[in-house]
Amino acid sequence: xxxxxxxxxxxxxxxxxxxxxxxxxxxxxxxxxxxxxxxxxxxxxxxxxxxxxxxxxxxxxxxxxxxxxxxxxxxxxxxxxxxxxxxxxxxxxxxxxxxxxxxxxxxxxxxxxxxxxxxxxxxxxxxxxxxxxxxxxxxxxxxxxxxxxxxxxxxxxxxxxxxxxxxxxxxxxxxxxxxxxxxxxxxxxxxxxxxxxxxxxxxxxxxxxxxxxxxxxxxxxxxxxxxxxxxxxxxxxxxxxxxxxxxxxxxxxxxxxxxxxxxxxxxxxxxxxxxxxxxxxxxxxxxxxxxxxxxxxxxxxxx
Amino acid sequence: xxxxxxxxxxxxxxxxxxxxxxxxxxxxxxxxxxxxxxxxxxxxxxxxxxxxxxxxxxxxxxxxxxxxxxxxxxxxxxxxxxxxxxxxxxxxxxxxxxxxxxxxxxxxxxxxxxxxxxxxxxxxxxxxxxxxxxxxxxxxxxxxxxxxxxxxxxxxxxxxxxxxxxxxxxxxxxxxxxxxxxxxxxxxxxxxxxxxxxxxxxxxxxxxxxxxxxxxxxxxxxxxxxxxxxxxxxxxxxxxxxxxxxxxxxxxxxxxxxxxxxxxxxxxxxxxxxxxxxxxxxxxxxxxxxxxxxxxxxxxxxxxxxxxxxxxxxxxxxxxxxxxxxxxxxxxxxxxxxxxxxxxxxxxxxxxxxxxxxxxxxxxxxxxxxxxxxxxxxxxxxxxxxxxxxxxxxxxxxxxxxxxxxxxxxxxxxxxxxxxxxxxxxxxxxxxxxxxxxxxxxxxxxxxx
Numbered sequence: 001x002x003x004x005x006x007x008x009x010x011x012x013x014x015x016x017x018x019x020x021x022x023x024x025x026x027x028x029x030x031x032x033x034x035x036x037x038x039x040x041x042x043x044x045x046x047x048x049x050x051x052x053x054x055x056x057x058x059x060x061x062x063x064x065x066x067x068x069x070x071x072x073x074x075x076x077x078x079x080x081x082x083x084x085x086x087x088x089x090x091x092x093x094x095x096x097x098x099x100x101x102x103x104x105x106x107x108x109x110x111x112x113x114x115x116x117x118x119x120x121x122x123x124x125x126x127x128x129x130x131x132x133x134x135x136x137x138x139x140x141x142x143x144x145x146x147x148x149x150x151x152x153x154x155x156x157x158x159x160x161x162x163x164x165x166x167x168x169x170x171x172x173x174x175x176x177x178x179x180x181x182x183x184x185x186x187x188x189x190x191x192x193x194x195x196x197x198x199x200x201x202x203x204x205x206x207x208x209x210x211x212x213x214x215x216x217x218x219x220x221x222x223x224x225x226x227x228x229x230x231x232x233x234x235x236x237x238x239x240x241x242x243x244x245x246x247x248x249x250x251x252x253x254x255x256x257x258x259x260x261x262x263x264x265x266x267x268x269x270x271x272x273x274x275x276x277x278x279x280x281x282x283x284x285x286x287x288x289x290x291x292x293x294x295x296x297x298x299x300x301x302x303x
Numbered sequence: 304x305x306x307x308x309x310x311x312x313x314x315x316x317x318x319x320x321x322x323x324x325x326x327x328x329x330x331x332x333x334x335x336x337x338x339x340x341x342x343x344x345x346x347x348x349x350x351x352x353x354x355x356x357x358x359x360x361x362x363x364x365x366x367x368x369x370x371x372x373x374x375x376x377x378x379x380x381x382x383x384x385x386x387x388x389x390x391x392x393x394x395x396x397x398x399x400x401x402x403x404x405x406x407x408x409x410x411x412x413x414x415x416x417x418x419x420x421x422x423x424x425x426x427x428x429x430x431x432x433x434x435x436x437x438x439x440x441x442x443x444x445x446x447x448x449x450x451x452x453x454x455x456x457x458x459x460x461x462x463x464x465x466x467x468x469x470x471x472x473x474x475x476x477x478x479x480x481x482x483x484x485x486x487x488x489x490x491x492x493x494x495x496x497x498x499x500x501x502x503x504x505x506x507x508x509x510x511x512x513x514x515x516x517x518x519x520x521x522x523x524x525x526x527x528x529x530x531x532x533x534x535x536x537x538x539x540x541x542x543x544x545x546x547x548x549x550x551x552x553x554x555x556x557x558x559x560x561x562x563x564x565x566x567x568x569x570x571x572x573x574x575x576x577x578x579x580x581x582x583x584x585x586x587x588x589x590x591x592x593x594x595x596x597x598x599x600x601x602x603x604x605x606x607x608x609x610x611x612x613x614x615x616x617x618x619x620x621x622x623x624x625x626x627x628x629x630x631x632x633x634x635x636x637x638x639x640x641x642x643x644x645x646x647x648x649x650x651x652x653x654x655x656x657x658x659x660x661x662x663x664x665x666x667x668x669x670x671x672x673x674x675x676x677x678x679x680x681x682x683x684x685x686x687x688x689x690x691x692x693x694x695x696x697x698x699x700x701x702x703x704x705x706x707x708x709x710x711x712x713x714x715x716x717x718x719x720x721x722x723x724x725x726x727x728x729x730x731x732x733x734x735x736x737x738x739x740x741x742x743x744x745x746x747x748x749x750x751x752x
C-alpha cells in the first residue's frame with residue numbers, strides 16, 4: 001500500500017500478480033481484491049477475470065463478460081477505511097486525520113496503539129511513521145497486515161492493555177499513544193510511563209462519561225488536556241435550471257434538477273437569459289451525527 | 304552568529320531546544336502565541352518587560368517558564384510542575400458545587416483593593432517575586448474571601464498572568480503552527496483550519512517517498528505540513544503560475560533539517576507542463592477569482608483520478624487574460640524574528656522536473672483561495688500518475704461545486720466528494736459525581752454563546 005523509493009505510483013506502474021487493488025463500483029461500493037493470475041471477481045456486473053487486469057495501469061476501467069465496468073484503484077489508507085467500513089465499528093477519516101495531526105506523528109515515530117476495532121487507524125498510523133518508524137498495536141485478536149503490505153511497519157500483539165498495561169520494553173520510548181478502549185482510564189498510568197516527555201496521548205471514547213473519567217485520570221501526569229468532536233458534512237452537487245418570473249408560464253417544469261447540461265434552446269424562444277443552468281450544492285442527508293470524542297493530552301515535562 | 308550547521312542540528316535530540324532553533328512560545332496559557340528563534344541575543348517582550356530567551360536554550364520542549372524579577376531586571380526561570388500538584392484543584396472543583404457563596408454582594412466600585420500602584424512598585428523594588436505580589440494582592444483584597452472559589456481562582460489567575468506571566472515552550476509542528484496562525488492571522492493561511500489541513504494530508508495520501516505537487520497560496524503552511532510528513536524522502540513540489548513563486552515564509556518556522564529542506568522545491572507551472580505532448584500549457588489562462596467576503600466555511604474536495612481522463616486539447620478555454628495579478632500577502636510574518644534558517648524552496652532542477660513528467664506526481668493538493676479551482680485542477684491533473692489522489696481546499700463552497708461538476712462532466716476523476724469538517728472543542732468537567740451538573744452547565748454554555 002505504501003510507496004518505497006523504487007516502487008511508487010507512476011505512469012508506467014502496472015497492476016501485477018499479487019497486487020492489492022480497490023475495485024471501485026460506485027463511491028459507496030468498493031472492495032479490496034488481491035490480484036491473482038487465475039482469480040475471478042464476480043459481482044452484480046458479471047464476471048471479471050484478474051488476468052485481464054494484469055499489465056493495465058492502476059486507475060483503469062475494466063470490463064466484465066457482460067460489458068459492464070469497474071475501476072481498479074491503487075489502495076490508500078482512506079480507500080482501505082471505506083472498504084473496511086462494511087465490517088465493524090471503525091474510526092472514520094475525519095477522526096483519523098485529526099488523530100495523526102494532533103499526535104504529531106511524523107516519519108520515524110514510535111507509536112503505541114491499543115484498540116479493539118478493525119485496524120482502520122493502524123494503516124494511517126503506519127503511513128505516517130514510514131519508512132523508519134514503527135506502530136505497535138495491542139489488540140484483542142491477532143490481525144494480518146500482510147495483505148496491505150504493512151507488516152514491516154506494524155507489530156500486532158494480543159494483550160489486555162486495561163489489565164496488564166503496555167509492555168515495559170517501551171518504557172519512555174513512545175512518541176505517541178492511542179487508546180481505543182472501553183475503560184481507557186485503566187491504561188492511562190501505563191501509557192504515561194511509555195511516553196517520552198512532552199509525548200502525546202489520545203483516547204477515543206464514544207461517551208462523555210468515559211471522557212470525564214479519562215480526563216480525571218490524566219490530570220496528575222498530563223497537561224494540555226483537550227477534548228474534540230469532529231464530523232464531516234458532505235455535499236451533493238447538481239446543475240439546476242432556474243426559471244425566472246418573466247419567462248413564459250408554459251415551461252415552468254424546467255426547474256427540475258437535471259444531471260447533464262441540456263441545450264438551453266428547447267422550446268424557449270428568446271428567454272435564454274432566464275433559464276441559464278447553475279451549479280448548486282446542498283448537504284447530503286446521510287451525515288453521521290456522532291462518532292466519538294477525541295481526548296488529547298501531553299505528558300508533563302518534569303526534568 | 305554561532306548557529307549550528309544543519310548536520311549538527313539533524314543529530315540533535317528534537318525534543319530539546321538548541322541555539323538557533325525555532326520555537327513557539329505560548330504566553331499565559333494561549334493568551335499570546337509567539338514564534339521565535341532561540342539565540343543568546345534574542346528577547347521577548349512580555350507586558351512592558353523585555354526578557355532574554357537564553358535560559359530557554361537546551362531545555363526540553365514542554366518546559367514552563369515564569370518571569371521573575373532579578374537584580375538585573377526581569378528574567379525567565381523554569382517552573383517544574385509537581386506531578387501530583389493538582390490535588391488542591393480537585394478539591395476546588397468540589398467546592399464549586401457544594402459551597403453556598405455567590406458573587407451577588409460584590410460591587411464594582413474600585414475600592415476593594417487597598418494596595419496602590421506605588422505599593423506594588425515598592426514591593427518590586429524590594430525584590431518580591433511575582434508570586435509574592437499576587438499573594439499580597441489577595442491578602443489586601445477586601446472582597447476575595449467572599450468570592451466563590453471559582454471566582455477566587457479566576458482572580459488569582461488574572462493577577463498571576465499580570466505579575467508572574469508564564470511562558471510555555473512548544474515545538475513548532477504543522478499542528479501548532481496552523482493553530483497559532485488560525486487564531487492570530489487566519490487570512491494569511493486562507494482560513495485553513497487545522498482539521499482541514501489534516502484532512503488534506505490524509506486525502507492526498509501524503510507519506511514518505513511520495514512526490515507531492517502543491518499549489519500553496521496559504522503562506523507555506525501546506526508546503527511545510529507536507530514536507531513534515533515526507534520526513535526527508537520524496538519531494539514536495541511547490542508550483543506557481545507566472546514567474547514569481549508564492550511566499551512560503553511559514554516553512555521557516557518548522558525546524559526542518561537540511562535533508563528535509565532539500566526536498567522542498569519550487570517550480571513554475573509552465574516548466575512542469577511544457578514537455579507534455581500536444582498541450583502547451585497556457586498558464587495565463589487561469590482566471591483570478593477574487594473573493595473579499597468573509598465566511599469561514601471550509602470545503603475540501605478529494606478524489607482519485609483515473610487514467611482514462613479525457614484529453615484536454617479540445618477543452619482548453621481561450622480566454623485573453625494575458626497578464627494577471629495574483630493577490631497574495633507578501634508581507635513577511637510579523638512574529639518571527641528574522642534569522643537564518645536552512646534554505647528550503649530551491650528552484651526544481653531539470654532532472655527533477657524531467658522525472659516528475661515521466662512518472663507523474665503521487666498526489667496533488669491545491670490550497671489557492673485566489674485561483675479558480677476548476678481551471679487550476681484541469682491544468683494540473685494530467686501531471687498526476689494514474690489513480691493518484693488529489694485534494695482541493697477552498698474556504699467557499701461554490702468554486703468547489705463548479706469544479707466538481709466539471710470534473711464529473713468531463714469524466715476526469717472518480718470518487719469525487721465535497722466535504723466540510725466540523726470540529727468543536729468540549730469543556731470537560733472533572734468530577735464524576737456530578738455528571739448531571741456537567742450536562743446542565745453545557746446547556747447554559749449553549750444558551751449564553
